[in-house]
Amino acid sequence: MLLPESMSRIVIVGTKSRMEDAINAFYSEKSIHIIDHTTGDDGLSIGTTTEATSKASERLIKVRSMEKELGINKHTKTADIAVEEVQSRISAGDVEGVEDEVLKTVDARNDLTQKITELNSKKNTFELLKRLNELTLDQYSGYKSLAVLVGTTTDDASSVSIEDAEVFSSFDKKEGGVVAVFVKKENKEKAFAALADVGFTEIQVPACTEKVAANEACAKIDAEIEAANAEIEKCNQTLEELKEKYMSFLKGCDEELAIVVEKGSVPLRIAVSKYSYVIDAWVPTKKMDSVKANLERKLGDDIYVEFQETRGRKVEETEAQEPRFQNVPVKQNNGRIVCEYEYATSLVSVPKYNEIDPTFLIAIFLPLFFGFMVGDMGYAIPFIILGAYGLKKTKHKDWRAIALVLFFGGIWAFIFGLFFYGEMLGMHFVGGEWEAGTWVWHENHVAVGGTTVSWDWILGAQFPSWFTDAICSVGAWGQEDPNTFGVGVGKLEDVAFLLKLSVYIGVIHLLIGLVCALVNVTKQHGVKEAILEKGGIVFVFFGIIFLCLALTDMMFSKLELTGGTPLIELVLAIVCLVIGIVLNAKAEGGMQAIMSLPEVIGWILSYTRLAAITMSKAGMALAFNYIIFGMIMTTKATGNFQDGVEIVAFDPMGGVIMLIVGILLFCFLHLVVWTLGILSAGLHALRLQFVELMMRFYEGGGEAFAPLSEVRKKTFFSKNANNIKEV
Amino acid sequence: MATAGTEGLIAIGAGLAVGLAGLGSGLAEKDIGAAAVGAITENPSLFGRAMIFTVLPETIVIFGLVIAIMAIFVM
Incomplete structure (x- = not known):
């Protein structure tokens, strides 16, 4: 079916004392989409979270902060862990235990970093004072009646004259100046004023009682910094060990606690009274009966499930409902392969409940158009391999979508390349025709001084007739076109035919879109x-x-x-x-x-872009092939003539260096065409779906079906098939 | 059918048709593209719609292409 799955609305009523079991049972069904309760005049209020949930969310924050400190992220590879193990370790207080261990090391590391920052600032001051080598560090402080002004200057301070003061200074054009002025306390302001002329900036000298020179103090600080760095290294090592030891547990905890918190917040979306709860929910119609039976089996008399309606596609039917029941969640109804293309549809929007889901059409036409535009056996094979590899290896939805188009598009490109265009790596298989018992090259073939290259010329042998008969040509389509060009449709020779074909493809594609539009409005x-x-x-x-x-x-x-x-x-x-x-x-x-x-x-x-992009790829490939086979690699004269021009044959052994250069260049240039093929053919094929097809009928804007279900990637159930307590 | 003398002019005309139409498409697309990239940065789920808007002016160059092809094949 092209329409999304039919949905039914149910009401679930149960006793509050068994709410936790009920929520677990809802999660195990994986097909209950809750309709959020809004407080009204029905005497019901919104539920509250349990105490266990707040504890779990507290722990979740701890776990996430530890993951951040230890550098564990979603890309970190860890071993899977059993749910039971995670649960028992959480309740045994392991999260807090690990936190203590991690925090102790992290705090120690932070203290050390702080210490190094302080030492560095001290060192910077002493580095400056090193230049005033006649003074020791204890001389900068400890005076009753003297003020000591120490700082940097932009000009030479030796010429500054200050009354009743002793001035020590050093000046270097590159590094600026350092000055220490010992002056009576009452003359301090005057000294400042005098120093201002040489661009004085004061620095604070750390108090020191030992009689040591600045350079000795610097060496001491260096040793301290080194020791602190070694300590930090040790801390990092400890953290690395802790990461190795706990990463599997922490990721397991993250997942388990997130599920607990999510389950715990379900009451916030439903209506409760003093002793019971009421839930409105959507369920796929075909699962209605099994959901009802399962819930009643698990919870017995503590639950009551009532069927309300199966929503039709008519707009009037929806509008008759109260606002919160008007939006029906959309569960797209596609098979295993087609559902991979749902991502492409979702790039525009999720379909509405009462309109045709275009995913099926995209799944057919996107690879088809891609294949038509690439249309080359040589480029198709790497596409298929890359696509298959991508589909096997990657789980990321963006990459999967690309791999999917490459794989199926590659298959179409192979089919079009072999049977329709008769082409591989921008060269036709056949470059001439039998005429009256002799082989005649086409007039623009490189063998007779033209520009096109063909595989039979390179291989020096003709293809068997069963092979060439399988490739179609424009003549075979009943078109007596004067531009008909040998075996296979010529991308650059049969332009008029390709353009017409593109327009016809467009008409069919658009017609499908218009039919879908008619069906949509009829349904609605x-x-x-x-x-x-x-x-x-x-x-x-x-x-x-x-x-x-x-x-x-x-x-x-x-x-x-x-x-x-x-x-x-x-x-x-x-x-x-x-x-x-x-x-x-x-x-x-x-x-x-x-x-x-x-x-x-x-x-x-x-739709003429289908032909235009095909032509542009072929044009590039033609130019590159001519450069390689017509200009770089060697040819030899055969001594035979066609229309007065001597026929030349491909001679790979004519020059070994040229052969190697030619092959390298051949690989590189075709890689360029191939890469551009992904970009232009892929993007334009997608555009034709999004703009030309989908804008004929597609509105979108539906709400995706989001049933209550646990997403477990790192944790698994080892003992039981599920964690729901059977009643 | 074109004579040998006018063939060059037809080729120039065809080139101009595609070239100028391409320029027009480019000018139109540059502003939409910039806005679209901005919007996607804010909200990646807008990709599909942003792409539709970005590629809308591309049809202009297709018109140019059709005129060029008609110039070559019909005149």
Whole structure:
């Protein structure tokens, strides 16, 4: 089914004393989506969390802060741990025990870091005082009537004259100056004023009673810093050991406690009275009966489950409900492979409950368009390998989505490359034709002085006919095109054909979108409304197609519009356009009806990007192949002539160095084309889904189905299949 | 059909059609792109919608391409 899963609403009533068991039972069902209770005049209030929950959340904060200190994050690989072990260790107070151990070391480390900062600042001062080598450190302090001014200067302070003072100074043009002034306390201000002229900035000298020179003190501090650093190293080592010892437990605790806290906060979303609780919830309709039976089996008389409604897709049905029951959660209804593409849909929005989920269409067309645009066997193989590897290895949803498109897109690219374009690494398999018993190269082939390279020329042998017969060509499509180019559709030669094909693909793709739009409105409102709302645009769409057919017949095929097929097309176009515009004008107003005409042309022409990107890739590959095989690697004359030009053959053994350079360059340049292929083909294929297809019918904005369920990655149940206490 | 003398002019015209249309697309897309990146930084879930808005002006260059192809194949 293209629509999201059908949902039913239930009411669950139970006794408050068994609420914890009931919540565990809800979690084990994995299909109960709670509707948040809003306080009203029904005499019920919102529940409160239990004491155990507050304790668990306190512990969770402790665990998370320890994880941060120890550098344990979501990328840290740890062994899985049994839930029972985590639970018993938590209740035995292990979290607090580990916290003590970790905090002790972390505190010690912080103290040491603090100490080093202080020592460094002291050292910086002493480094300056080293330059005043006639003074020892004890001389800077301990005076009754003297003030000591120590600081840095920007100019030389030796010329400063201060009354009744002794000045020691040192000056260096690069490093600036240091000055120590010993002056009577009453003259301190004067000394400051005099020093201000040389850009004086005071520094505080740490008090020292020992008679040591500044450089000796510096050496002592260095030793202390070194010792402190060694201590820090030890602490780090201890922390590393603690991390190794406890990381599995801590990650297990994080997960277990988060689940406990989440379960504990369920009462905040439901209604409670003095002795009971009431829950409104959505359940997938097909699981209704099993959920009811399971809950009643587990909780017996302590629970009562009542079915309320199965919500239909009609808008009136939804609008008749009270506001909090109007939004139905959406559970997308896709198979195993298609559901991998749900991520692509969610990039735009979650679908609404009563509209078609476009994931199925994306799953078909995204890889198909990607494959059509890449269309090369040589590029397809690495795509398939990379995609398969990605799907096997990665769990991250972004990478999975990319790997998925690469894998399926790669398969399509292989099919298109082999059977449709007959091409590998930008070169056709076949580069000539049998004509009257001789092999004739195409006129723009590198063998006869042209630019295109083909595999049969490189290999020096013709492919067997069963192989070449499997590859289609434009002629095989019943098109007597004068530009028909040998075996396989030429990306740069059969341009007109590829463009036409792109437009036809676009018409089909858009038509699917419009049909989905009609279905959506029919489901939501009814057939009459669907025709009134979307019928107009469908008629305009067909009208424009017939008009374009008539115009192309006139312009390309040079047919007269006054008779035959072009006339029929023109009449059909006018009829469809008139009906479409009238319907549109009725639904959306006259202006909108006229505006939709050029819009439709824009939608269709947008698909010519399929051909354009195919051509751009082929153009690059052609240029690179010509550089490598036509200009770098060697060729030899065969002595045979075709139309007066001597045929040359590929001669890999002609120059070994050139052969190696050529192969290296070949790998590098094709890697460039291949990488650009991912970007442009991938992005444009996605755009055609998002813009051209989904904007025809998709509204989105639904609320994703979020049932109560435990997400366990690091913990597992070892003894029982589940942790629900059976009643 | 074009004569040998006008073929060059047709090629120049086709080139101009694609080139100028590309320039127009680029100008339109630059502002949307900048705003889209800003929006995605704030809220990564807007990626899909941001991408739709960013690529909308690309259709302009497709029009240019169609005109170029018509110039080459029809004239």
